[in-house]
Every structure is written in structure tokens, then in C-alpha cells.
Amino acid sequence: xxxxxxxxxxxxxxxxxxxxxxxxxxxxxxxxxxxxxxxxxxxxxxxxxxxxxxxxxxxxxxxxxxxxxxxxxxxxx
Amino acid sequence: xxxxxxxxxxxxxxxxxxxxxxxxxxxxxxxxxxxxxxxxxxxxxxxxxxxxxxxxxxxxxxxxxxxxxxxxxxxxxxxxxxxxxxxxxxxxxxxxxxxxxxxxxxxxxxxxxxxxxxxxxxxxxxxxxxxxxxxxxxxxxxxxxxxxxxxxxxxxxxxxxxxxxxxxxxxxxxxxxxxxxxxxxxxxxxxxxxxxxxxxxxxxxxxxxxxxxxxxxxxxxxxxxxxxxxxxxxxxxxxxxxxxxxxxxxxxxxxxxxxxxxxxxxxxxxxxxxxxxxxxxxxxxxxxx
Numbered sequence: 584x585x586x587x588x589x590x591x592x593x594x595x596x597x598x599x600x601x602x603x604x605x606x607x608x609x610x611x612x613x614x615x616x617x618x619x620x621x622x623x624x625x626x627x628x629x630x631x632x633x634x635x636x637x638x639x640x641x642x643x644x645x646x647x648x649x650x651x652x653x654x655x656x657x658x659x660x
Numbered sequence: 661x662x663x664x665x666x667x668x669x670x671x672x673x674x675x676x677x678x679x680x681x682x683x684x685x686x687x688x689x690x691x692x693x694x695x696x697x698x699x700x701x702x703x704x705x706x707x708x709x710x711x712x713x714x715x716x717x718x719x720x721x722x723x724x725x726x727x728x729x730x731x732x733x734x735x736x737x738x739x740x741x742x743x744x745x746x747x748x749x750x751x752x753x754x755x756x757x758x759x760x761x762x763x764x765x766x767x768x769x770x771x772x773x774x775x776x777x778x779x780x781x782x783x784x785x786x787x788x789x790x791x792x793x794x795x796x797x798x799x800x801x802x803x804x805x806x807x808x809x810x811x812x813x814x815x816x817x818x819x820x821x822x823x824x825x826x827x828x829x830x831x832x833x834x835x836x837x838x839x840x841x842x843x844x845x846x847x848x849x850x851x852x853x854x855x856x857x858x859x860x861x862x863x864x865x866x867x868x869x870x871x872x873x874x875x876x877x878x879x880x881x882x883x884x885x886x887x888x889x890x891x892x893x894x895x896x897x898x899x900x901x902x903x904x905x906x907x908x909x910x911x912x913x914x915x916x917x918x919x920x921x922x923x924x925x926x927x928x929x930x931x932x933x934x935x936x937x938x939x940x941x942x943x944x945x946x947x948x949x
Binding site: 610611613614615616617620621646649650651652653654655656658659660 | 704
């Protein structure tokens with residue numbers, strides 16, 4: 584339903600079990616850069632007009648990007 | 661010991677992302693707000709606060725007027741009402757009178773609530789009718805291309821004040837308190853967790869709850885006033901421009917210059933309008949709802 588339908592178009596960073604999953608919904612992301620600037624471990628970067636994962640190993644799952652994203656576009660779990 | 665009544669962050673909850681899909685209307689996202697607009701963060705905090713209450717979607721009604729902030733009800737799966745400019749509170753009062761069991765939440769902007777709807781605002785507060793008034797305060801009329809609003813600070817640039825605004829701004833919290841609101845608080849989009857708790861408390865409060873939410877408009881206010889990025893704007897206006905209530909209590913007035921106090925500023929119990937009205941109906945021999 585709803586968001587889940589749109590999430591089917593999402594590019595998921597599928598890695599090993601111990602690594603966090605960062606899901607970026609590219610249809611929702613507007614590239615404002617809030618998640619990049621507030622990330623304490625510099626995990627994300629701008630690629631073109633959209634946000635992308637640069638360094639997944641550094642992610643501490645603090646979810647600051649998730650909670651401050653105004654566009655419902657990023658999820659960390 | 662944890663109780664179900666307070667918003668909590670358990671370790672498990674931190675690991676799983678919050679599922680907003682329960683509260684979002686299908687196919688409505690992405691929303692129309694500009695890149696970096698804080699309204700989305702405020703909406704997310706509201707949805708988390710509503711989730712904490714554990715009530716059904718049908719128990720809530722979101723009412724709005726006109727403006728960027730007033731687009732909020734279009735995206736959420738509650739009872740919603742999108743009304744005339746400035747008249748959101750008038751509609752909300754009528755709705756609450758007709759359906760006293762609904763929890764009415766009004767999402768309104770600084771221009772909508774305080775300029776064209778200023779009179780409705782003070783009289784809603786005076787009546788102490790049970791509703792939550794969320795004032796998305798981004799200091800500007802965003803939808804109509806950046807005219808200054810009643811909360812724009814002195815000296816700031818807007819479309820209609822190219823050499824700096826000369827008017828004194830309203831303090832939303834002081835105005836609400838003086839008008840008779842029984843729950844007055846201030847939060848920011850930057851402090852999303854604190855805002856979530858304030859919104860939860862406001863929803864649980866019986867009476868008029870006014871929340872001044874400091875927000876950012878990077879497209880107009882940010883561009884005119886030389887904030888380079890949305891995040892810089894959030895840090896300068898929302899983080900550095902505000903101070904928590906507890907911290908502010910011990911500081912001399914000169915250190916509070918130019919800073920807004922955030923947190924639950926005022927809370928009081930006073931007879932609520934719809935329950936008083938029900939009593940009146942019974943007294944007159946009618947049947948109350």
C-alpha cells in the first residue's frame with residue numbers, strides 16, 4: 584500500500600547482515616542536502632541532484648538523516 | 661519504569677524505521693514543498709506524536725487555511741478540511757462544536773493565523789476550545805513569493821521589504837498566552853524529538869494548545885537573507901536562535917537577547933468551551949452529544 588508501492592522503485596543498498604540498510608527513495612528525494620550536512624559520520628553524498636550512499640561502513644544507524652528528511656525519502660535500519 | 665503515556669525511544673524502536681505509510685494518503689507523495697522546507701519535518705513529528713497516542717486515524721481531524729503549511733491535510737489519512745485563507749480556526753471551531761469527540765488539529769502558517777486570521781486566533785484562544793493550533797512559523801509568505809509576514813523580524817529582507825523590514829514582529833507565544841490559550845509551547849523543526857513530545861502533550865491537553873513551530877523557508881527567506889543552504893538556515897535560525905526553557909531560566913536577560921525560548925512555556929487548566937456548552941444545553945433541557 585501507499586508508500587510501499589513507491590518503495591518498489593527504490594534502490595536498496597543490500598549488504599551483509601551486520602551492515603546497516605540505507606534506503607533512499609529517489610522519486611521523493613529533492614536533493615536539499617539536509618541529510619548530508621547533519622550526518623555525523625559523513626556517510627552520504629550528493630550524486631547529481633540526488634543523495635547517494637558514499638561510505639556505508641561508517642554509518643552508526645543514528646537515523647538523524649531519516650528524522651530530519653523533510654521528504655520521507657530516506658530510511659535507515 | 662516506562663509508561664505507555666509518554667513518548668519513548670527504546671533500543672528496538674531506534675533500529676526499525678518509523679512506518680509513516682499508515683498515515684499518508686496513497687499516491688500523494690512526493691509533496692509540493694520546496695527542497696529543504698521544514699514543513700515535512702514538522703509533519704513527520706506530528707505523525708509520530710499521533711502514533712504515540714495510539715488512537716485511530718478517524719479520531720483526528722486536520723483543518724487548514726491557505727498557504728504552504730496548509731497543504732499538510734492533503735497528504736495525511738485523517739479527517740481533513742482545507743478551507744479559506746485565515747479562516748481555518750473558524751471552520752475548526754464549527755467542526756469541534758458539531759463533533760466534540762474529534763481531536764481537531766489546525767495546521768496553519770504565520771500569515772494565515774496571525775495576519776488575515778488574527779482575529780480568529782485570539783478569539784479561539786479566549787474561548788479555550790479543545791484543539792491544537794500548530795503555527796508553522798517560517799517568517800514569510802512562502803506560497804505567494806515571499807512577502808513579509810507578522811512574524812518577520814526587524815531588518816530582514818522580503819519581497820515587500822527590499823531594504824529591511826521596519827515592523828515589529830509578533831511573539832506568537834506571548835500573544836496566545838495573553839489571549840487565554842491554556843497550553844502554549846514553542847518547538848523547531850531542527851529539534852524534531854522535542855517537537856514530537858510537545859505535540860504529544862498538546863494533543864493530550866484539553867483546551868486550546870498553541871504551538872509556535874520555528875521553521876525555515878530556504879526558497880524565499882533563506883535566499884533573500886543570505887543563508888546558503890537549508891541546513892545552514894536550520895542551524896542559525898532554529899538551533900542558535902532558540903534556547904531551552906530550563907537553560908534560559910538561569911541566564912541574565914542580556915544573554916537571552918535575540919533568542920527565542922522553546923519548550924512548554926505555559927500550561928493551565930481552565931473550563932473548556934465544548935464541555936461548558938454541553939452543560940448549558942443540559943441546563944436548558946436539551947440533549948447534549
